Amino acid sequence: MEAFEHLYERHRTGLYRYVLRKTGHTATANDLFQGAWEKVVRARAQYKPSTPFRAWLYRIAYNHVVDYFRRVQPTAGVLEERLESPEPGPDVQAALVARAHRLRMAIGQLPEKQKDALLLKLEGGLDTGEIAAVTGVNHETAKSRLRYATGKLKEMLKDDSTDTPDDF
Amino acid sequence: MTSDPGKQKANDKLERDLEEFRAVLSGPGCPEPPDLLNQAVLNAARRELDASGKRWLRRFPIRWMGAFATASVIILALGLIVQQEQESPSLPGMEEDRLKLKSEAPLVESKDAVEKQLMSKSIDRDDSAVQRAAPMAAAPAKTAEFSAEEVADDNALLEQGDAMEGARSPEEWIDLMLELKSSNQLNRLSTELEAFRSVYPDHPLPNELRD
Numbered sequence: 001m002e003a004f005e006h007l008y009e010r011h012r013t014g015l016y017r018y019v020l021r022k023t024g025h026t027a028t029a030n031d032l033f034q035g036a037w038e039k040v041v042r043a044r045a046q047y048k049p050s051t052p053f054r055a056w057l058y059r060i061a062y063n064h065v066v067d068y069f070r071r072v073q074p075t076a077g078v079l080e081e082r083l084e085s086p087e088p089g090p091d092v093q094a095a096l097v098a099r100a101h102r103l104r105m106a107i108g109q110l111p112e113k114q115k116d117a118l119l120l121k122l123e124g125g126l127d128t129g130e131i132a133a134v135t136g137v138n139h140e141t142a143k144s145r146l147r148y149a150t151g152k153l154k155e156m157l158k159d160d161s162t163d164t165p166d167d168f
Numbered sequence: 169m170t171s172d173p174g175k176q177k178a179n180d181k182l183e184r185d186l187e188e189f190r191a192v193l194s195g196p197g198c199p200e201p202p203d204l205l206n207q208a209v210l211n212a213a214r215r216e217l218d219a220s221g222k223r224w225l226r227r228f229p230i231r232w233m234g235a236f237a238t239a240s241v242i243i244l245a246l247g248l249i250v251q252q253e254q255e256s257p258s259l260p261g262m263e264e265d266r267l268k269l270k271s272e273a274p275l276v277e278s279k280d281a282v283e284k285q286l287m288s289k290s291i292d293r294d295d296s297a298v299q300r301a302a303p304m305a306a307a308p309a310k311t312a313e314f315s316a317e318e319v320a321d322d323n324a325l326l327e328q329g330d331a332m333e334g335a336r337s338p339e340e341w342i343d344l345m346l347e348l349k350s351s352n353q354l355n356r357l358s359t360e361l362e363a364f365r366s367v368y369p370d371h372p373l374p375n376e377l378r379d
Contacts, residue, residue: 001213001214001217004210004213004217005210008206008209008210008213012201012206012209013198013200013201016199016200016201016205017193017198017199020199030201030202030205033201033205033209034205034208034209034212037209037212037213038209038212038213038216041212041213041216041217042216096192096195097195099192099195100192100193100195100198103189103192103193104193118186118189121186121190122186122189122190122193123193143179143182146182146186147178147182150182150185150186150189153189154185
């Protein structure tokens, strides 16, 4: 149990953000986050120490989220994110907070495959090879998705420098 | 990574952009899993680990503990039996008792056989009994000088007599003993005499055998 607690402490924040960004809904993200960890515990016998735990963990979480989106409308999460995303209050003046908010909104607008690759990179910390393995594509495809996602984000953030997030 | 300078430059630019996005996302306001969720995940993991341990414990005794216990009992019992047989003490007189039991068993059978034979003789003296007794009756008439063939025949006859001991009548037995005396087989004679007395204690012996 100690080993699990150690791993959980190390990866909980990244995985939670990945699931939250992917679903766009806090309650759903909580359920999927907990379900992913339960799957990790149940599948612990299948883990091979020769492979990085991070990649194995995100593969399980990725499949768990994909299964969820197969059962529900894939766009529901994005709409809920727009509704539920807390707008920075008038007292929160930090430019970084606003910028992060806009970036999260922009990520929510990306195509699912590009969003997967980007979130695995940004929140999971996976390298391109691991992203390719988790998403079941080759290395070049994973890198291409990252490149497209980055280009679109930059374009959206440049256009949105003065607009509100709801205008995406 | 790559030998193409253009690709390398593009890769570097991609990594820089991604790093910038990562820095923005992990800044202030970055979401963390709530404490309740952390606790729920850890509790669920603890339950799953405990349950899997109990499942293993439940599976193991049913499938293996019973078999192990049965096999252990059987092996222990067999080991004790083998050890007891190996270490059983040979008490003085035990072997004699066993031999005595062996020798008494045919005697009991022989008594039954003799009674049956006497019954059959009293009812109907058939020719086969007479023919079987004829060579034995003729034997005492022979002299002490036997040829080698005759001695061999006598030995075969004696062996046959031993085999027929269970069904031997007193007369046949006396004839056999007389034959043994005439052939000077005194050891065998004493054995037969002793057996005869044990079977027929009240039957009179001829004078030749009383010595």
